[in-house]
Amino acid sequence: MAEPLLVNPDRQFIQDVLRNGAEDVKKCYQCATCTSACPLSTEEYGFPRKQMLLAQWGLKDQLLEDPSPWLCFYCGDCSKRCPRKANPGETMMALRRYLTSQYDWTGLSRLMYRSAFWELGILAVVAGVIVALFTLPHNFGFGLLDRSGPAALSTVMLDRFAPVGIVDWGDKILALLLGFLLLSNAARMFLKLTRGRNIPAHLYINEFHRLVVQGLTQKRWNACASNETVKNWLRHVFLVSGYATMFILVVLFLPWFQVENSSIHWTSFLGYYATAVLLATTAWILFDRIRKNTEMHRFSHFSDWLFPILLFLAAFTGILLHILRVLNQPMPTYVIYVVHLAIVVPMLVVEVPFGKWGHLLYRPLAIYVAAVRSKARELAAQTEGVAVASEAVASS
Amino acid sequence: MDKKLGAYICGGCSIAESIDVDALVQIARTEYKVPVCRTHPFLCGPEGLATIRGDLANHAVDALVLAACSPRAKTDAFVFDPSVVLERVNLREQVVWSHKQRDEDTQMLAEDALRMSLAKVGKVEPLEPAPGEISTTVLIVGGGLTGLTAAAEAAEAGYDAVLVEKEERLGGHLADVRRVPPVRAPFTAARSSDLPQRIERVTENPNVNVFTSTNIVRTQGQPGMFDVTLQTGDERSTHRVGAIVAATGWKPYDTAKLGYLGYGLSPNVVTNLEFEKIAAAERWTRPSDGKPLSRVLFIQCAGSRDPNHLPYCSTICCTEALKQVQYLHESCPETEVYVVYRDMVTPGLYERYYRTVQDHPAAFFVKGDVSQVRRDSTGDVRVTLDHTLFGETAELVVDLVVLATGMVPNSTDGQVLNLPQEASSAQAASQVAEAEKKNGTSGAHDATGILNLAYRQGLELPLLRDGFPDSNFVCFPYETLRTGIYAAGAARAPMDAASAEEDARGAVMKAIQCIEFARRGQAVHPRAGDMSYPSFFLQRCTQCKRCTVECPFGALDEDEKGTPKLNPNRCRRCGICMGACPERIISFKNYSVEIIASIIKAVEVPEEDEEKPRILLFMCENDAYPALDAAGLARLQYDPAVRVIPVRCLGSVNVVWIADALSRGIDGVMLLGCKHGDDYQCHFAKGSELATRRLENVKETLSRLQLEPERIEVGQVAMEDYTKLPAMIDGFMARIREIGPNPYKGF
Incomplete structure (x- = not known):
């Protein structure tokens, strides 16, 4: 038999989770109405009932090894039905915030989730760096209007102001850096979820498709039973499509996207689609958060406001920049260009490795590992069954 | 006439x-x-x-x-x-x-x-009422919360009360607890038990006569006319009372049986009652070595809800544990308190108290079963939990374990037979011997020495399910199988302080009702107001003792020869004695073997060739007969071959009526009465069960007479079964048609 679990409540952990949005977790009395209501919950991953208890008791290690918080898409049915109003849905959300901060090895995420002051401060610092790059002298060869010459003030000459080659290098370096941070966090998560579990390697290959499919489509979400599921899922799919379009344009096709003259290019149409989708979906999400009429948006942690606001502002300044360029307004174009970058870059720096953005990778990864773990368990049960059977045969 | x-x-x-x-x-x-x-x-x-x-x-x-x-x-x-x-x-x-x-x-x-x-x-x-000088005094046995409340309520309602307490002080267990759980909004903090005021309310009332350090040596007589002998030290006094409230309270479950939860293993394992004392002394340290308490574990259902221990839930231990968790957190907010429960039982608005206590940052609750309790060398207690909601076996290491022990009614047992200690105890001793003999059949016991009833059927209140004397909690709370003696508080059922107070009021109301009915010579519930009572044609009595044994209420005593002697006010007028008597010498003026026989005789039985069978239904007036009315009210149809005779209780059905009916050519007889068994609904406790048993004997006789025993059936009907009643009747009718006509038709 396995060693019993030595229960030793981690009070600091409880405080952290409470502060991350699980204010009501202590109210839970383990009736499991939530788990019964949840169509995604399974016998093996019986959430959110068990996570409520683990959070109440501060069993941090158990939670760090648990993919369940990421298996939930927050339809909110559990919270709606909870007889004690313990908000299991929001507790799962709080756990995701907490886990995000735990996967990060730099400690920045923890700082930012604990305090809005830190989060805004880091955003401001990164934004300041961006502004400085364009305004201070001797700054890697762009932004200097005097060097751009007077011609640049009568007509838009964006390539003089911000040479696309340099910017392109910049965003590729940023992508690599942030990608590295995110992947290293995801690797930590992966290790926590799989360590000591004795999982045969072929299962990782057999189940890999889940990571890709779920990452691209968030298909699993549709198993939620709430009335709002399809609406929420579609909105999210559109948001992702807009975001991905913009990401590809900027990271891979910047030389074709950031153009000089006032003309409209083929990339512009993709940009319109992305902008329209981003503006509409983020505005809609913010509107829902203000109205608080869906379970998913009833409670808003500081981080829940920040990401859609930044995304909205990024899209808004982006399209503004485009309009100003097409209207050939040199000075406003340059200013908005800097503002746009001073929003986009800090947003990515803060959100991708340290914030809410990370769920783009963590969630499909958790679904994948959960499936692998289930299969491994089934396999183990089978071999055990075979062993028992062969033993029975031998003894007979 | x-x-x-x-x-x-x-x-x-x-x-x-x-x-x-x-x-x-x-x-x-x-x-x-x-x-x-x-x-x-x-x-x-x-x-x-x-x-x-x-x-x-x-x-x-x-x-x-x-x-x-x-x-x-x-x-x-x-x-x-x-x-x-x-x-x-x-x-x-x-x-x-x-x-x-x-x-x-x-x-x-x-x-x-x-x-x-x-x-x-x-x-x-x-009818004429039974005669008698009736006392309006209420005797309250037990000076705990229930007894104190009952005495005060009785006196304030205008009835004298005699309160008897065996201990030196009043207050019972309430005197040992620091506080009691909240009963008023917002239900967040325990309250004072107000014991001094409660005691004052009783002692200041001139109509309450309080006896402490006093035992009851003997209780004889009947409702309205109980003579109770009290002994205080060497002094004896006899009091005539009209009715008795047995508020004899409870004791905790025997700790000797709690070894499986570590009791006795270490001084750091205590019961909830012992923890009250720790809390009263504010000694927030480990009993073994005085180390401050940093982790405390409460184990709920210690020896409760367990077939090997108390099978029932005492309903208060969870709320008491919450109160004790609150004690701890008030004085030591940093002490981690774990509660391991099987189900948190917090009836009614105690739920809010549960929420409040649970909300403390150092309060932890989990469902699980304790599988092992060990002590390690440092004095820590290590507790292993199985089947936890963590999903795995868990272990807790704590400084102190508090076991939530359940409530056992004081009336339930007793090791020493407390005989009336008078010198002239010959008569009492014979009663005891008699009671011992009766132990098995009537559920009576004889060892607690609380009431010392001078009854033919035993010295104490007969015990029903789980060792409580309550006769039928569904319909008549407070009633015991002894008319005029009403159980209240934890002696009746496990309950909390607030419920015990309410119980005291209810039981006093029953006692007053009993006195008032006795004054008018009438029966108490369920035949409230009935003035009929049985009379015995003793010249023909064979002293077979069936009536004195089978009376569920111990209404009949016996003389030395075994001749029955009725105490009319103990009688509930059910007629079970009448059904029992083989000599048919027991009759009521309006309900007798003869009267029913003449009713049977009045039924016209058509000749065999008319093909009109007849069946007789003896229906209990309490549930079966009203259920048949309800079926009619719902316009449900059933076979018109039935002839219905309402009876006071199936137990009053004398088998001679069945013989009468069959010999007149009636084709079948069906008895419909209340459910019996552990959850009986028989209004006279044992009537329908006795009827069923007696009919088994009749069926044997029928076989010997070449009559099909299937012509007789007994059915159980509750009021809510009225929709099923027509099918029951028609089903029996169909079986009778299949058997064919009664061969005795026309004789």
Whole structure:
């Protein structure tokens, strides 16, 4: 038999989770109405009932090894039905915030989730760096209007102001850096979820498709039973499509996207689609958060406001920049260009490795590992069954 | 005594449309020679009632047969002087509403119903109340919360009270607890027990006579006339009281049986009662070494809800644990407190208290089963939990374990037989021997020495389920199997302080009712107000003792030869003695073997070739008969071959009636009464069970007489089963048709 679990409540952990949005977790009395209501919950991953208890008791290690918080898409049915109003849905959300901060090895995420002051401060610092790059002298060869010459003030000459080659290098370096941070966090998560579990390697290959499919489509979400599921899922799919379009344009096709003259290019149409989708979906999400009429948006942690606001502002300044360029307004174009970058870059720096953005990778990864773990368990049960059977045969 | 009979037949509620009323009049006039016989289309209306009252006033009649609705309906209209013999024929519910209109069989049913009532009323005699000087004092046994409340309530309601407490001080367990759980909004903090005020309320009341350090040596007599002998030190006093409230309280479950949870293993394992003392002393340290408490574990259901221990839930241990968690967190907010429960039971608004206590950052609750408790060298207690909601076996290491022990009623056992210690104990000793002999059959026991009843059936209250004396908690709380003695508080059922207070009031109300009924010579619940009581034709008594053994209420005592001696006020008038008596010498003035026999005789049994079978239904008046009325009310239809005889209890059915019926050619007899067994609903506790047992013997006799034993059936019916009743009757009817006609027809 396995060693019993030595229960030793981690009070600091409880405080952290409470502060991350699980204010009501202590109210839970383990009736499991939530788990019964949840169509995604399974016998093996019986959430959110068990996570409520683990959070109440501060069993941090158990939670760090648990993919369940990421298996939930927050339809909110559990919270709606909870007889004690313990908000299991929001507790799962709080756990995701907490886990995000735990996967990060730099400690920045923890700082930012604990305090809005830190989060805004880091955003401001990164934004300041961006502004400085364009305004201070001797700054890697762009932004200097005097060097751009007077011609640049009568007509838009964006390539003089911000040479696309340099910017392109910049965003590729940023992508690599942030990608590295995110992947290293995801690797930590992966290790926590799989360590000591004795999982045969072929299962990782057999189940890999889940990571890709779920990452691209968030298909699993549709198993939620709430009335709002399809609406929420579609909105999210559109948001992702807009975001991905913009990401590809900027990271891979910047030389074709950031153009000089006032003309409209083929990339512009993709940009319109992305902008329209981003503006509409983020505005809609913010509107829902203000109205608080869906379970998913009833409670808003500081981080829940920040990401859609930044995304909205990024899209808004982006399209503004485009309009100003097409209207050939040199000075406003340059200013908005800097503002746009001073929003986009800090947003990515803060959100991708340290914030809410990370769920783009963590969630499909958790679904994948959960499936692998289930299969491994089934396999183990089978071999055990075979062993028992062969033993029975031998003894007979 | 010759009665001047008046028969009144109502035509209302579709009776006149459904049957031939004039034919009924003819039967009354010609077959039974009823001098006054009238019909009216609306008998319960002012005009109809005026007709009846007119005939009574003119002395034209002094006994009434009203053929109208069920005797359970219009009881506010058909009210006459108690000296008038009243019999009602149930034409509406059990004839016209439940059978085909203008049908030959329905008509025969109506005619037989009238005949049966006319036959009965001829035999019934007017009633007189049982005589006696009645005391209005209430004796309260036990000076805990329940007893104190009961004494104060009785005195404030205008009845003298005698309060007896065996300990030196009043207050019982309440004196040992620091606080009690909240009963008022917002239900967040425990409250003071207010014990000094409660005691003052009793001791300051001149109508309460308090005896502390006092035992009851002997209780004899009957409701209204109990003579209770008290012993205080060397002093004895005898008091006459009218009724008794047994508020004898509880004790915690035996700790010697809690070794499996580590009790005795270490001083760091204590019970909830011991923890009250720790809390009262504010000694927040580990008993073994005085180390401050940093982790405390409460184990709920310690020896409760367990077939090997107490099978029941005491309902208070969870709330008490919450209170004790709160004690701890008030004084030591950083101490981590774990509660391991099987189910948190916080009845009613204690739920809010649960929430409040649970909300503390250092309070932790989990469901699980304790599988092992160990002590390690440092003094820590290590507790292993199985089946936890963590999903795995868990271990907790704590400084102190508090076991939530359940409540055991004080009445339930006792190791030492506390005999009345008087020198002239010869009589008492014989009673004890008798009681011991009876132990097995009546559920009586004899060792607690609380009431020391001088009853033929034993010294104490008979115990029912789980060792509590409560007779039937569904319908009649507080009642025991001893009339006039009402159990209250934790002696009746495990309960909290707030419920015990309420219980005390309820039991006092029952005691007062009992006294008032006794004053009028009437029975208590469930035949409240009944003035009939059994009389014994002792010349023919064979001293077989069946009546004295089978009376569920111990109403009958015996003389040395075993001749029964009735205590009328102990009697509930169920007639179980009448059903038991093989010599048929027990009768009520309005309910006797003879009266029912003449009712059976009044049923017309058609010849075999008419192919009209007849079955007799003996129906318990408490549930089965009202259920048949309800079936009629719902217009459910059943076979018109049935003839219904209401009985006070199936236990009162004397087997001779069945012999009478079968020998007259009636094809089958069905007895319908209340559910028996552990969750019995029999209003007289054992009646339906006794009837079932007696019928088994009758069936054997039938086989010997070449009659099919299947002609007799016993069924259990509750009020809510009324929809199933027609199918039960028709099913029996079908079986009887299959068996064929009774060969004794026409003899």
